[in-house]
Amino acid sequence: MLQVNHERVAKLLQGLASFTDSEEGVTRLAYSPLDKKAQSWLLEQVQDLHLQIRTDAVGNVFLRRDGKQQLLPPVATGSHLDTVIHGGAYDGMCGVVGALEALYMLQDEELGRSIEVIIFRAEESSRFGFATMGSKLLTGSAVPEQLNKGAKKGDISFIEALREWGCNPDAYRDAVIAPGSYKCFAELHIEQGKVLEQTQHQLGIVHNIAAPTRFKIHIKGVADHSGATPMGMRRDALVSAAKLILAVNEAAETEKANGSVGTVGVVDVEPGSINVVPGAVTLWVDVRGVDKASIARVLQSIREQAENVAVCDGVGVQIEMLTADSPVALDKALAAQSEAICTEKGFSFLHMNSGAGHDAMHMTKICPTTMLFVPCRAGISHNPAEYASTENICRGIEVLAEVLRREAN
Amino acid sequence: MLQVNHERVAKLLQGLASFTDSEEGVTRLAYSPLDKKAQSWLLEQVQDLHLQIRTDAVGNVFLRRDGKQQLLPPVATGSHLDTVIHGGAYDGMCGVVGALEALYMLQDEELGRSIEVIIFRAEESSRFGFATMGSKLLTGSAVPEQLNKGAKKGDISFIEALREWGCNPDAYRDAVIAPGSYKCFAELHIEQGKVLEQTQHQLGIVHNIAAPTRFKIHIKGVADHSGATPMGMRRDALVSAAKLILAVNEAAETEKANGSVGTVGVVDVEPGSINVVPGAVTLWVDVRGVDKASIARVLQSIREQAENVAVCDGVGVQIEMLTADSPVALDKALAAQSEAICTEKGFSFLHMNSGAGHDAMHMTKICPTTMLFVPCRAGISHNPAEYASTENICRGIEVLAEVLRREAN
Numbered sequence: 001m002l003q004v005n006h007e008r009v010a011k012l013l014q015g016l017a018s019f020t021d022s023e024e025g026v027t028r029l030a031y032s033p034l035d036k037k038a039q040s041w042l043l044e045q046v047q048d049l050h051l052q053i054r055t056d057a058v059g060n061v062f063l064r065r066d067g068k069q070q071l072l073p074p075v076a077t078g079s080h081l082d083t084v085i086h087g088g089a090y091d092g093m094c095g096v097v098g099a100l101e102a103l104y105m106l107q108d109e110e111l112g113r114s115i116e117v118i119i120f121r122a123e124e125s126s127r128f129g130f131a132t133m134g135s136k137l138l139t140g141s142a143v144p145e146q147l148n149k150g151a152k153k154g155d156i157s158f159i160e161a162l163r164e165w166g167c168n169p170d171a172y173r174d175a176v177i178a179p180g181s182y183k184c185f186a187e188l189h190i191e192q193g194k195v196l197e198q199t200q201h202q203l204g205i206v207h208n209i210a211a212p213t214r215f216k217i218h219i220k221g222v223a224d225h226s227g228a229t230p231m232g233m234r235r236d237a238l239v240s241a242a243k244l245i246l247a248v249n250e251a252a253e254t255e256k257a258n259g260s261v262g263t264v265g266v267v268d269v270e271p272g273s274i275n276v277v278p279g280a281v282t283l284w285v286d287v288r289g290v291d292k293a294s295i296a297r298v299l300q301s302i303r304e305q306a307e308n309v310a311v312c313d314g315v316g317v318q319i320e321m322l323t324a325d326s327p328v329a330l331d332k333a334l335a336a337q338s339e340a341i342c343t344e345k346g347f348s349f350l351h352m353n354s355g356a357g358h359d360a361m362h363m364t365k366i367c368p369t370t371m372l373f374v375p376c377r378a379g380i381s382h383n384p385a386e387y388a389s390t391e392n393i394c395r396g397i398e399v400l401a402e403v404l405r406r407e408a409n
Numbered sequence: 410m411l412q413v414n415h416e417r418v419a420k421l422l423q424g425l426a427s428f429t430d431s432e433e434g435v436t437r438l439a440y441s442p443l444d445k446k447a448q449s450w451l452l453e454q455v456q457d458l459h460l461q462i463r464t465d466a467v468g469n470v471f472l473r474r475d476g477k478q479q480l481l482p483p484v485a486t487g488s489h490l491d492t493v494i495h496g497g498a499y500d501g502m503c504g505v506v507g508a509l510e511a512l513y514m515l516q517d518e519e520l521g522r523s524i525e526v527i528i529f530r531a532e533e534s535s536r537f538g539f540a541t542m543g544s545k546l547l548t549g550s551a552v553p554e555q556l557n558k559g560a561k562k563g564d565i566s567f568i569e570a571l572r573e574w575g576c577n578p579d580a581y582r583d584a585v586i587a588p589g590s591y592k593c594f595a596e597l598h599i600e601q602g603k604v605l606e607q608t609q610h611q612l613g614i615v616h617n618i619a620a621p622t623r624f625k626i627h628i629k630g631v632a633d634h635s636g637a638t639p640m641g642m643r644r645d646a647l648v649s650a651a652k653l654i655l656a657v658n659e660a661a662e663t664e665k666a667n668g669s670v671g672t673v674g675v676v677d678v679e680p681g682s683i684n685v686v687p688g689a690v691t692l693w694v695d696v697r698g699v700d701k702a703s704i705a706r707v708l709q710s711i712r713e714q715a716e717n718v719a720v721c722d723g724v725g726v727q728i729e730m731l732t733a734d735s736p737v738a739l740d741k742a743l744a745a746q747s748e749a750i751c752t753e754k755g756f757s758f759l760h761m762n763s764g765a766g767h768d769a770m771h772m773t774k775i776c777p778t779t780m781l782f783v784p785c786r787a788g789i790s791h792n793p794a795e796y797a798s799t800e801n802i803c804r805g806i807e808v809l810a811e812v813l814r815r816e817a818n
Contacts, residue, residue: 085680086632126682192637210636214683223495225790226672227619227697228602228764231658231665233788238673239658245651249640256640263635264647265683267676271494273535274623274674274693276791284683288636355637379642381634382685 001401002105004394012045012097013393016081017089025384026089030082030122030133031059031161038081039119046100049107051117056175058137058144059165061119065103067408069112075407076182076367077102077400078118079189080134080359084126088386090190092123094374094393098188101394102401111408113183120359125150128158129284129322131212135359139366140176144169150322153268177366184334184407185363187371188400190388192356194379201350202395204373205338208353209361210259210288211325213295217244217306220316223271223279238269238278240313247305248285251298260289260298261355290327290353328361334370334403341402347395356381370403372396410810411514413803421454421506422802425490426498434793435498439491439531439542440468440570447490448528455509458516460526465584467546467553468574470528474512476817478521484816485591485776486511486809487527488598489543489768493535497795499599501532503783503802507597510803511810520817522592529768534559537567538693538731540621544768548775549585553578559731562677586775593743594772595812597781597805599797601765603788610759611804613782614747617762618770619668619697620734622704626653626715629725632680632688643686647678649722650690656714657694660707669698669707670764699736699762737770743779743812750811756804765790779812781805 019038021027028034039061043053051063064074079095099117106115121134129150136142144159151157162169191197196204221237245264252262266284285302289295303319310317335351342349354371363369374396377387428447430436437443448470452462460472476483488504508526515524530543538559545551553568560566571578600606605613630646654673661671675693694711698704712728719726744760751758763780772778783805786796 084682084685124682125684129683131684192634193639194642212636212684223792224788225601225765225792226674226695227621227670227766228600228788228790229670230602230668230764231662231670233603236658236672238654238676242651242654242658245647246655249645249648249651253640259639261636261638261640263645263683263686265635265678265685265687266681267647267678269674269676272675273493273533273791274538274672274695275534275540275621276493276674277672278674279792286635286683355639356634357636379633379637380631381637382682383632383634383688 001405002108004101004105004397006390006394009097009101009394009397010390012042013089013093015045016042016093022086025086026083027085027087028083029127030124031165035082049100049103056138057167057171058134058162058175059121059167060134060138060175063117065115067111067114070114072113073181073183074114074116075404076116076118076185077187077404078120079187080120080123082122082124084124084382086384087382088384090376090386090388091192091381094190094388095188098393098397098400101397102404105401106405109405111405113408115404115408123359127155131357132359132362135362137172137175138177139362141362141365144172179366182367184368185360186400186403187358187360188396189358189371189373190376190381191373192376192379192381195352196350196373196375197377197379199350202347202392203342203349203399204352205335205349206330206354206371206373207335207351208290208330209328209358210290210353210355211327211357211361213287213299213324214322215285216320216322217283217285218318218320219281221279224277226275226277229277234277235313235315236277237281237315240309240315241267241281241283243309244283244306248302251301252287254301255294255298258289258291258294260287260291260294262287262298288355292327328364330360330364331368331370334368337406338370338372338399338403341399345398347399372399410814411517413510413514413806415799415803418506418510418803418806419799421451422498422502424450424454425502431495434495435492436494436496437492438536439533440574444491458509458512465547466576466580467543467571467584468530468576469543469547469584472526474524476520476523479523481522482590482592483523483525484813485525485527485594486596486813487529488596489529489532491531491533493533493791495793496791497793499785499795499797500601500790503599503797504597507802507806507809510806511813514810515814518814520814522817524813524817532768536564540766541768541771544771546581546584547586548771550771550774553581588775591776593777593816594769595779595809596767596769597783597809598767599785599790600782601785601788601790604761605759605782605784606786606788608759611756611801612751612758612808613761614744614758615739615763615780615782616744616760617699617739618737618767619699619762619764620736620770621766622696622708622733623731624694625729625731626692626694627727627729628690630688633686635684635686638686644722644724645686646690646724647687649718649724650676650692652718653692653715657711660710661696663710664703664707667698667700667703669696669700669703671696671707697764701736737773739773740777740779743777746815747779747781747808747812750808754807756808781808
């Protein structure tokens with residue numbers, strides 16, 4: 001196997017980071033023209049790998065290196081290129097660039113099975129309110145119609161975005177891959193937490209993924225003049241919403257020991273004028289954990305508080321579920337193989353869980369799946385300050401390349 | 410004096426309501442192309458009044474009917490045409506249409522003084538974060554530069570809007586009117602509260618106007634991944650903001666008996682993604698009252714809670730003052746004159762205060778000023794359901810016309 005090329009890895013990551021809609025951090029929303037430009041640029045850079053390129057019916061891209069035994073299911077790896085608003089340059093990109101660099105490292109190897117690098121579309125929910133959309137559609141875990149109701153005010157819907165991207169949303173079934181189509185799937189990713197850094201490990205081997213439960217809370221009060229409406233005569237939707245923002249936080253704080261978290265990330269206020277008592281508010285909520293019972297308790301507590309606020313404040317409160325995924329267990333044999341590889345290479349490693357959701361979580365439905373985590377500075381992610389060192393990333397790529405080599409033989 | 414024409418009043422109010430950017434209610438933001446179109450339409454409708462039309466350096470419009478003694482300061486009346494987002498068809502328009510109808514009623518009268526109808530620009534703060542901008546500039550109470558920092562994300566600044574409207578912001582001093590330039594100013598307006606309806610009075614005679622104190626609260630936390638950031642490691646700006654939304658509400662509730670109110674009408678969340686812990690939040694706050702000491706206690710309480718939250722949550726909290734107007738007393742002699750007119754006409758009336766701010770509040774600086782309130786249904790205003798009956802409005806116009814007649818003689 002050839003040596004990992006630090007310079008090429010750094011150059012590709014830097015190049016991708018330049019495709020951004022914001023000066024601060026990287027903003028490259030899923031299915032945006034910039035998402036397409038970044039992908040085209042990347043594919044140009046790796047033309048010398050001579051990969052076969054295929055795009056499926058929902059925009060996922062497959063880069064294939066043929067093996068000798070083309071009838072056997074290929075080995076798959078990959079990640080995503082889209083980012084949150086004001087995100088970083090490593091979340092997702094690290095796994096796509098890492099997969100391509102692994103193929104460079106394997107250029108001198110004759111392998112039995114083919115290898116496919118998958119660029120999943122829309123892993124982040126920043127644009128359409130749903131996460132891991134490409135891998136959900138690929139594994140038959142959702143249909144476009146279901147993912148169409150999270151669009152933000154002023155943006156086009158997901159189905160319109162699919163058409164704009166050049167896809168035919170009606171042909172979404174063509175994108176679904178049957179179980180057994182791949183021998184296995186491996187995803188390299190930054191940790192997006194502080195555990196590896198604080199415990200001084202060079203690599204994380206992931207065993208469980210905490211999947212998000214997402215919902216909107218709609219609060220309906222009465223819009224009124226902010227000067228002429230006495231305090232006792234108001235039904236201010238934002239005051240009720242504030243109580244529910246605190247209720248989400250408290251419900252998750254109570255389950256802190258079990259690793260659950262809860263976040264309100266978006267607040268829509270209607271009409272949103274300084275001189276009008278808010279008449280309606282929508283909160284977008286994200287709850288996660290690896291312990292199903294703990295997640296259920298968080299959700300139950302939020303539901304109870306929503307009912308309390310509705311009764312006490314005389315406002316309408318309605319919860320609209322968006323997604324409710326279960327925590328996912330990854331493949332134990334592949335984890336053991338990564339452990340063996342780390343030991344051989346002298347890399348320190350930690351067995352751990354993922355607090356963030358990943359495309360790998362859906363790939364478990366069609367093949368044995370594994371994930372490798374690279375430490376990131378201060379655990380900061382989804383933020384312009386997101387950073388992972390090229391050294392740490394390249395250690396991850398070395399292990400990934402060896403996993404692909406062993407699985408493809 | 411001629412009879413008030415109910416049909417013309419209803420037709421002008423309905424016509425103005427058709428100039429809207431929203432299907433629900435009326436949305437006609439200050440200095441927008443729609444604001445201009447509505448004004449042009451109205452001026453066409455009243456061409457038969459043969460008024461002299463003048464626009465000042467900041468966009469306020471003056472419609473003048475000459476009196477016999479042109480060297481004497483004219484009598485002024487008027488209101489505004491701009492609305493909040495999803496507002497009603499009466500707030501402001503009632504006073505402009507009412508002033509024009511009063512001129513129709515006075516067509517058979519020979520009057521000593523001239524009468525000017527003023528259409529003030531940007532009474533509502535919905536677009537630029539500041540209220541009564543036209544009357545502030547007209548009375549020298551502000552300069553454009555001061556009013557330029559409240560622009561919303563994605564919109565142009567106030568100074569840019571002035572240029573777009575055809576004004577020269579640098580010539581703003583030309584718009585300032587010296588004290589004594591008018592004999593008096595009278596504004597007809599809907600109450601925007603429930604007092605007249607609940608006490609069954611046909612007209613309100615206003616004695617004090619509760620002016621708004623407006624400020625932004627900036628909360629600075631740390632944006633982070635919503636899945637991989639444990640609860641104990643967060644500095645969630647929105648959780649701190651929720652505490653301050655409740656603090657504003659509580660501070661005003663405590664001063665309810667003294668008539669003070671407090672409202673958070675706008676919440677800006679950065680970055681505003683469901684999968685990112687909010688890193689920064691800005692709240693737009695409006696506090697009002699007629700009792701200066703009570704307002705001061707509300708502001709002090711909010712300031713103390715802001716400091717508490719900053720210390721307890723480890724976030725940055727900064728208060729940025731926008732405006733801090735004082736409650737304003739209107740002219741007692743003019744109020745007594747309106748009382749006499751109501752008594753003569755057999756209209757029931759109530760002496761009262763205004764919870765909402767009005768252009769009249771700034772006109773007190775240059776001449777004796779009075780306001781007349783028309784009841785509005787359920788006190789609802791700044792809302793599509795805002796409604797005042799033509800009968801009630803026309804009673805107000807009858808009194809206004811008589812006030813103008815007496816003052817102009």
